[in-house]
Amino acid sequence: MAERRYARLIDERALAATDANEHVRYEPDERPPSAIAVGAGTQAAMIIVAPVVLTVVIVARIAEQPESYVSWAVFAALLISGITTALQAVRVGRIGAGHVLIMGTSGAFIAVCIAALVEGGPATMASLIVVSALFQFLLAARLSLLRRILTPVVSGTVIMLISVTVMPPVFDTLNDVPDGTAEGAAPIAALATLITVAALVLRGPPAWRLWSPLAGIAVGCAVAAPFGLYDVDLVLEAPWVGVPVDAWPGFDLTPSVEFWALLPAFVVVTLVGAIETVGDGVAIQRVSRRRQRATDFRAVQGALNADGVGNLLSGLAGTLPNTTYSSSVSLAEVTGIAARRVGVIIGVFFVAVAFFPKIAALLIAIPGPVAASYIVVLLALLFVQGMRIIIHDGVDHRKAAVVGLAFWIGTGFQNQWIFPDLLGEGFVAVLLGNGMTAGALVAIIMMLFMDLTGPRRQRLQVALESAALPRIEAFLRGFAMKRGWNAASTNRLASAGEETLAILLQEADDEAGTARRLSVIARMEGHSAELEFATVLEGENMEDRLAYLSALPPVPDEHEVSFRLLLHYASSVRHQKYHGVDIVTVTVEGQR
Numbered sequence: 126m127a128e129r130r131y132a133r134l135i136d137e138r139a140l141a142a143t144d145a146n147e148h149v150r151y152e153p154d155e156r157p158p159s160a161i162a163v164g165a166g167t168q169a170a171m172i173i174v175a176p177v178v179l180t181v182v183i184v185a186r187i188a189e190q191p192e193s194y195v196s197w198a199v200f201a202a203l204l205i206s207g208i209t210t211a212l213q214a215v216r217v218g219r220i221g222a223g224h225v226l227i228m229g230t231s232g233a234f235i236a237v238c239i240a241a242l243v244e245g246g247p248a249t250m251a252s253l254i255v256v257s258a259l260f261q262f263l264l265a266a267r268l269s270l271l272r273r274i275l276t277p278v279v280s281g282t283v284i285m286l287i288s289v290t291v292m293p294p295v296f297d298t299l300n301d302v303p304d305g306t307a308e309g310a311a312p313i314a315a316l317a318t319l320i321t322v323a324a325l326v327l328r329g330p331p332a333w334r335l336w337s338p339l340a341g342i343a344v345g346c347a348v349a350a351p352f353g354l355y356d357v358d359l360v361l362e363a364p365w366v367g368v369p370v371d372a373w374p375g376f377d378l379t380p381s382v383e384f385w386a387l388l389p390a391f392v393v394v395t396l397v398g399a400i401e402t403v404g405d406g407v408a409i410q411r412v413s414r415r416r417q418r419a420t421d422f423r424a425v426q427g428a429l430n431a432d433g434v435g436n437l438l439s440g441l442a443g444t445l446p447n448t449t450y451s452s453s454v455s456l457a458e459v460t461g462i463a464a465r466r467v468g469v470i471i472g473v474f475f476v477a478v479a480f481f482p483k484i485a486a487l488l489i490a491i492p493g494p495v496a497a498s499y500i501v502v503l504l505a506l507l508f509v510q511g512m513r514i515i516i517h518d519g520v521d522h523r524k525a526a527v528v529g530l531a532f533w534i535g536t537g538f539q540n541q542w543i544f545p546d547l548l549g550e551g552f553v554a555v556l557l558g559n560g561m562t563a564g565a566l567v568a569i570i571m572m573l574f575m576d577l578t579g580p581r582r583q584r585l586q587v588a589l590e591s592a593a594l595p596r597i598e599a600f601l602r603g604f605a606m607k608r609g610w611n612a613a614s615t616n617r618l619a620s621a622g623e624e625t626l627a628i629l630l631q632e633a634d635d636e637a638g639t640a641r642r643l644s645v646i647a648r649m650e651g652h653s654a655e656l657e658f659a660t661v662l663e664g665e666n667m668e669d670r671l672a673y674l675s676a677l678p679p680v681p682d683e684h685e686v687s688f689r690l691l692l693h694y695a696s697s698v699r700h701q702k703y704h705g706v707d708i709v710t711v712t713v714e715g716q717r
Contacts, residue, residue, distance in 0.1 A: 149415045150461035153224055157464050165462045166470025168339040169227065172499065173450055173471075174478055175491060177206050177229040181445050184235055188242035194443075196369040198247075200479050201442035202230050207475030209435035209447055213428060214468025219704055222428035224409045225457060225468040228435050231448035232291065237387065237394055238445055245383040247374030247443045253387055254440030255376075257395040258433050264399050265429035268422060269703040273576045277518035279568045280404035282528050284511030286535045286564040287401065287451050288504040293539070295500050301493030302354055310352035311494040318345030318498035326459055326502070337459060338499060345495030354492035363486035374443040395436070397562045398448045400569075402432045405449040408510050411517075412454055413463035422703045454510055455503040527571045535564020580649040589641035589660050591630060597622050597645060604647045604654065605715065614715035618654055621694040621713050625658055627687040629709070632662040653696065654713045662707040 151157040157165070181202045185195045209228040216223035241250035268275070302311045322341035325333050333340075349355055377384070406425035411417065428449060435447030457463045478484045515528055537543040539560025557563045585600045587593035601622045605615040622645070629643065646657040691698060691711070699710040 148458070148461045149413065149463060151464040152415065153413055153463050153465050155464055156466060157462060161462065162464060162466050163470055165460055166467045167474060169225075169453075169456050169460075169467070170471045170474035170478075171342070172338050172456070172503075173227050173229055173452065174203070174475060175496060176232075176450075177202055177475070180230040180232055180235065184238050184242070184445060188239050190242060190247070193369065194247060194374060196367075196482075197373060198444040200367075200369055201439070201444040203475050203479035205435055205438045205442060205444070205447060206230070207472040207477075207479065208438070209431055209472075210475060211469045211472030212434065213431045213449070214465040214472070216424075216427055219423075219427055220430040220434060222406055222409065222424045222431065223465065224406075224413055224424065224428075225453055225463055225465065225471070226405060226409055226428055226431075227450045227453045227456075227468070227471055228432070228447050229450050230445040231398055234391075234394055234398070234446050237391055241383070241387055241391075244387065245377070245381055248377035249381060249384055249387075251374065251440045251443040252377045252380060252384055253391045254436055254446050256388065256440075257391040258436035258440060258446075260392050260395055261399050261429060261433035261436060264396065265426045265433065266704075268403075268426050268429070269701070269706050269708065272422075272701060272708065274569055274572045275400060275403055276572060277407065277514050278524045278527050279400065279531075279565070279572060280407050281511040281514035281518075282531045282535075282568050283397075283400050283561060283565050284404040284408060284451060284514065285508050285532060286539075286561045288508040288511075289532075289536050289564075290539055290560045292501070292504055295497045295504065298493040298497040301497075302352075306354065307352055310349065310354055314345050314349035314352070314354060314492055315494040315498040317348040318342065318495045319502070321345070322499055322502050338456070341499050341502075342491060342495055345498060346491060349492040349495055354494070356490040359490045360483065360486045363483040365483050366480060367482045368480060376441060376443070394562065395446070397565050398446070399429055399432065400565050401451065401561070402428050402449045404511070404514070405451050405454060407514060408451070408454040409457060409463075411513070412458045412510070419700055422701050426704055451507050452500075452503045455506040458506055458510070459503075523575060527568055527575075530571065531564045531568035534567045535560040535562075538563035582646050582648040585645040585647075587643050587645070589629060589643040591626075593643065594623060594626055597626060600645065601647065601656075608649060608654075608715065609717045610715045611717060614713075614717075617694050618656075618713045618715065621691060621711055622656065624687045624691040624694065625656070625709060625711055628691065629658060629660060629662065631687065650712070652715060654715055656711045656713070658709040658711070660707055661705065662702075 151161075156162075178199050181198045182195060185198055190198075206227075206229045210226070213221045213224065213226040213228060215221060237253075238250055241253055264271070299315050300311055318341045321344045322337050325337035325340060329337060346355055403425055406428035407420050410420055410424060432447060432449060439446045515524070518524070520528070534543070537560075538557045557566075583600070583604055585597065587596055598619050601619050602615055605618050610618070626643075641660050644657075644659040646659070648655050694713060695711045696714050697710075697712045701708045701710070
């Protein structure tokens, strides 16, 4: 009962806090009016559905696939994108983030999928996608083991590089107009779209800001139509209803030589796409709440699992793999609507469009300059969101080096500024030709190097019980003594360990009688001691409780004392909740 009262008090004080994000109109658990939910979902789907379709069309036509396959691949991509987008929102078990994360065809797979289609055909590509999807499930299950590598620094850098990777073709699309079009048609249409969206985002009231994407596209199309930029024939020729069932390419159960040659590239691109999903899973949580909370890595694992389901279904269907679209974060930030039901509506829209080719044609006909102008706004906001993730984690000289080098090396490879003649046209060219892939690899290698060459860790395994306190205290005092800490610093470290154990025991009371183990890892980080307490808890995030302490009454109850004392002894506390393990990281400053 006292625990529930404490939780309610935290929620009430959190809502009253002055640093709440007032731009969030509806959080994931809230239910906006049907008109607002349908409006937000429809406009988001209308923005995203064209890239979903166009990516498939571009890959299939470059690989010279027949029109029957193009029709099937577009149908399957829309259907699977809709199913997985709804799955991300509703969160079934451990599958789905529980947030509005829009799923669609992955641009990172364009090069490897073209190679697979050319070398072995759709069946070979399907087999490669299915096998590589299994690695994504494995990554989701073992995400906690990679926490020192896939850090906010890596996630934020990858998100920033997404903008760098996608911006060049987006800028090229600004000039994507038919031959013979008036010279000023493209810039006028693009400028009309950009001004409309920017004006509503910067100065529009909340109700108008919601419709800024749709308003910008509508104004852009209206301006572009007199110049003949809107392809009406494409819409008129498309059938109203259609399901190209007979065009399913099948599935290759006997891997060929081409399969084994291309598998490493598919696995690498799958893992890079998973890193993007990790970044999206972290970012969407930061823009979906009025009050900032610690990242729930169970939601990130759910996002990875749903992404894996999308890739698995895409492989079985013989179309391009899925991924989370980072524009989901920008859309949530622009509209202020993060309710789950919006994600379901987006998914339903995709499924509906799959069965109605004329609707897809209506959206595909949007002029390139109009679509590109709005995407520029989304990518600009996405770039800043990546910066926020990095800065929120804190930036020292090491993290600055990782971000700076990874970002600019990725940018260099993306623009073919770095030894383009040496890359050739093989596996290395595919791997490093994408700026996001190259930058992500640089960031991961540097983080792995820092982890392997860092100070040696000391470990202690005990049962999660009050009787373990003497062993933990002796372990921490011995650790401090070996580092030459003075008595005051040693006592502070031991006290921080004692209060952390008290909080863990308090959280574990909900499952009385359940035997739990506690792993304590200690290492030096500069002049500070970093302690990791790993166990399994059922309560809420400790990091959130500590953040809310300043808003609580000055006289604490019995459940609050250990939190306040830990906040006094420790310079920082982080709590990462994964499926099957909770990791509490406590940093304590020390002196010799």
